[in-house]
Amino acid sequence: YKNYKSMLAYIDRIFKKHSRILVIRVDLSYKAEYSTSAQKPNAGSNEISAEFEQVKSDIEHLLNNRRHNKIFKDLLGYIWKLEYGVLRGYHYHVIFFFDNAKRSQDIVIGKSIGVYWENVITQGRGTYYNVNGSSHYYKNDARGVIHYTDTSPRKGLEDIAKYFSKADYFMRLELPKQYQRGRNSLYRPMGKGQIKIASGSKRGRPRTIKATE
Secondary structure: OHHHHHHHHHHHHHHHHOOEEEEEEEEEEEOHHHOHHHHOOOOOHHHHHHHHHHHHHHHHHHHHHHHHOHHHOOEEEEEEEEEEEOOOEEEEEEEEEEEOOOOOOHHHHHHHHHHHHHHHHOOOOEEEEEHHHOOOOOOOOOOEEEEOOOHHHHHHHHHHHHHHHOOOHHHHHHOOHHHOOOOOOOOOOEEEOEEEEOOOOOOOOOOOEEEEO
């Protein structure tokens, strides 16, 4: 519940500064032949740990590189969740929030992020699914341009925040042992950018919001 409220507050703060947001949803995963945990059920602990460390490193690499990559220009924030599937192995669900006053073409941006993950971040080990480019029907669809008064997609974002915040017990079972020792050291398979208020700003005046690690 705490994580859910935190994500909702995060999204609300972005909308308070920007009336229209461009929402990009991308699923980032790995090709089957590179998923040790999914393809080798009897893999040793060292192999499993090495794979998980790489998975962690890949998302950190992607999010850190946004500062110097034009693909992420005018990015306002992001939220992500790491999951594990028996067939897919580790995979990320990520939502990026862009300033719609400066960026458009959500399908193109989603593809660009996916290709960047596939070819640069993972060096060919990864694959992706561009949700914005999908014709699949989603209830309370939260893709593309969303105005702060749009009730249905805003409800969709709330649903996503709830899903991202939900504990994945199957995921916990797959975590390497060093991440399962005690509640405090357990790796959190979800996260969001931090919102910075520019220094020197006064209450009631326009403020600059930036996404940071």
